[in-house]
Amino acid sequence: MTSIYFEDLAERYSSEIDDLRSDSEGKDVLKKRLQEKRQSFEYLMPMLEEAPEMVAPAFHGAFKLNDRKMLDKASRSTPGMPGFPRWKELAKTLVIAPWALPLIDACLNADEADGDAFLVTTVVLEWLLTEDLRRPQAASAVDDEDEDDSEDLSESGEGWMSEQGFDAIDR
Structure with missing residues (x-):
C-alpha cells in the first residue's frame, strides 16, 4: 500500500503519460512528446514542487530500477518524512540513461525547488507505473464487498426511513 501522497500523484502521473501517448488521430506519439518535454525541461522546472506529475514524464x-525494497x-x-530516501542513496541502486544526467543535474542545482x-x-x-502497485489491499477488500448480494442502497434507505417513523413508499 502506498502513502496518500503517492496514491494521488501516481494516478495523476499515469494520466499524464496516457495523455502524452497518443494524438487526436490515435497515433502513438509518446516518444516525440517525451522528447519535447526533455527539450523544454528548464521551462517546466518551476512546477517541480507544485505539479511534479507534469514534470516527471521527462x-x-x-531508470532501470534495482532495489524494490527501497522503492516500496x-x-x-x-x-x-522518515523512510523517504535521499537522491544520492537511491541513485546508487539505479541504472540511469545517459540522456537523463543533464536533467538530473538541473534538478539538483535548482534554487527554488527541492530537486x-x-x-x-x-x-x-516510474516504479509504481511499471509495477502497477498503487492499488491498496484495503481497496480490493472493499471491491469484494461490493460484489456481494446485499440489499441495494434504495432498499437500505427505505429501511432507515421506516426506522425513523416514516411510511414506506409503495413501489
Whole structure:
C-alpha cells in the first residue's frame, strides 16, 4: 500500500503519460512528446514542487530500477518524512540513461525547488507505473464487498426511513 501522497500523484502521473501517448488521430506519439518535454525541461522546472506529475514524464524510461525494497519503503512515505530516501542513496541502486544526467543535474542545482525530493518522487512514480502497485489491499477488500448480494442502497434507505417513523413508499 502506498502513502496518500503517492496514491494521488501516481494516478495523476499515469494520466499524464496516457495523455502524452497518443494524438487526436490515435497515433502513438509518446516518444516525440517525451522528447519535447526533455527539450523544454528548464521551462517546466518551476512546477517541480507544485505539479511534479507534469514534470516527471521527462524522465519516463530513464531508470532501470534495482532495489524494490527501497522503492516500496519510499512509496509508503512522503518527502521529508522518515523512510523517504535521499537522491544520492537511491541513485546508487539505479541504472540511469545517459540522456537523463543533464536533467538530473538541473534538478539538483535548482534554487527554488527541492530537486532531490522531486527526483526520488519521479523514480517512485516510474516504479509504481511499471509495477502497477498503487492499488491498496484495503481497496480490493472493499471491491469484494461490493460484489456481494446485499440489499441495494434504495432498499437500505427505505429501511432507515421506516426506522425513523416514516411510511414506506409503495413501489
